[in-house]
Amino acid sequence: MGRVSRDLGAGLCLLGISLLAIWQGSELELGTLRQMGPGMMPRVLAVLLGVCGVALSVRSLTERSAQPSALPVAALVAGGAARWAPLRGPVCLLAAAGAFGLTVRPLGLVVAAPLGILLSMGAHVDASRGQRRWLLESLAFALGLTLFCVLLFRTLLSLPMPVAPWLIGY
């Protein structure tokens, strides 16, 4: 997994985005230079992006250079117990943001904040500490931070955040 395949991936990624934009914008009227239509700018930019993608891919194939890759794919291919380790951060953080987004309106900050904090803390577990201690510490931290958030954002800055609509009505 050298720089060659990383740049190839990068180029193909750009090409994909470019094709997606061209497809989405295909219905839009291009217009003329004298009177540009809504589709002109997106089309021109998408084509230029695609050109960059192709250039990057071609360059990666012609240029040989061995540089260690930072792609998690490398670790995934390597297999073993550490296989899913690189995905742990993204998965936990996405789950945290998702849980927050889904619960904040119906259940309020008192549910959404601790849920988000606890889920995101799963992204980093310190193996040297005991599981039990880690759990207790996380719970205490989540509760404290939630209280702080309610006081700061709702009481002090009076943002219109639902705190606990099912309990206190706002």
Place this chain on the structure above:
Amino acid sequence: MGELFDNLRLGFATALSLVNLALCLGGCMIGTLIGVLPGIGPIATIAMLLPITFNLEPTGALILLAGIYYGAQYGGSTAAILVNIPGEATSVVTVLDGHPMARQGRAGVALGIAAIGSFIAGTIGTLVVAGLGVPLSEVALWFGPPEYFSLMLLGLSLAVVLAQGSLLKAGAMVLLGLLLSTIGADLETGQDRLTFGFDDLSDGLDFAVLAMGLFGFAEVLRNLEGSEHQPKIESRIGRLLPSRADFKQALGPILRGTGLGTVLGILPGNGAVLAPFASYALEKRLADEPSRFGKGAIEGVAGPEAANNAGAQTAFIPLLTLGIPPNAVMALMVGAMTIHGIIPGPQVITNRPDLFWGMVASMWIGNVALLAINLPLVGLWVRLLRVPYRLMFPAILVFCCIGIYSLNNRPGDVLLMAGFGLAAHCLYKFGFEPAPLLLGFVLGRLLEEKLRQALVLSRGSFLPFVARPVSCALLLVALVVIIVALLPSVSKKRAEVSLS
């Protein structure tokens, strides 16, 4: 001259009102805090605090946000000197000589000279903003669509050249940012573009959501991958005030750094990031014994810190006079202004003199406050550096979520932010940088508007872009910048910088 004094009097009267003074101090405190803490920067913080500014008066809102921005530049140097980690990207250079000074037991002197240098630079930078504001905004009134278009193109070329790593990749990111900005209703016909059928996207992507995803969420993801090691903090601070000899040695670098930072900061396309590097290189070249650099030379701290702070002040010039944000932080300021119905541009100075001059005066007051915040309170900041990252990142994440949700009260925005964060993380893995993307996104709408206006006026001909002298000159500079970056010797240097 008399007019300038009248204006400054108006500015100080505005900035010294109780509310604005409190906001200025608050902004400087928050800025220093996030500047000290690695892992969270001014972009994410300002995006987070944007909803809070809805309830404020526009001048106060901008004073607060500006304070966060230049406060972070001060704070960044504290982390650089004491822990050997740049708290902000702009204090990378300060690490080189600041940390060796700390290891020699001269941490206090390094912090002191950084703060004093920043203060001198901030004062001169503020004066430049005050002096250049009116004349430049008068020049800007002459600007037609072709000039605006060429100026933005120059800004984008600079952003490409100043990005780390491959030029092709940075260029692609600018294009992607421009492409993302076309999402939403068309400027003239109101037709939905690239919305994939989502009604929420008709208004376009929200800049704060994108910025928070790119610089809040993705940053946490990136930091989690680096193995966490408890940083070794130099706790012996020692004397804070530099001796007379130290000061004499540092004064030249401070003034030269201020000059470099002032000029580079005015450039569109975030020239300010270049300032500390340029100053360090200059001081090393001018020094009698260049070998002292990297081993705790006081000039290596004083010059770059001054350059950094001067650039942070003059970066406001393109925004306040031309209405063109030179970097992502300034783009958030545009957001804060438009929320209050102020369209950034040359007319701001004449229509809202209290806002312009109030901001200028608050910058200077802020610089005085930062001197007071940074030096005596350094013990407090050191203690903050001991907070482990495993407790910091959940807090950053939740603050991001709360900030984004309260922006429009749309839960979907939180998910969108996370999606952008993940996408940005993938792009980072492929060696792409987020900064050029964000600048492309910021300038995209204006760029398209001006291009279309120019082409309507010229009946579809590109001739005015090269036939009008100012526009032609701007385009030529853009071309030269790109060509210089492509020269073999320069591109080799760029590769070295991005590797180190």
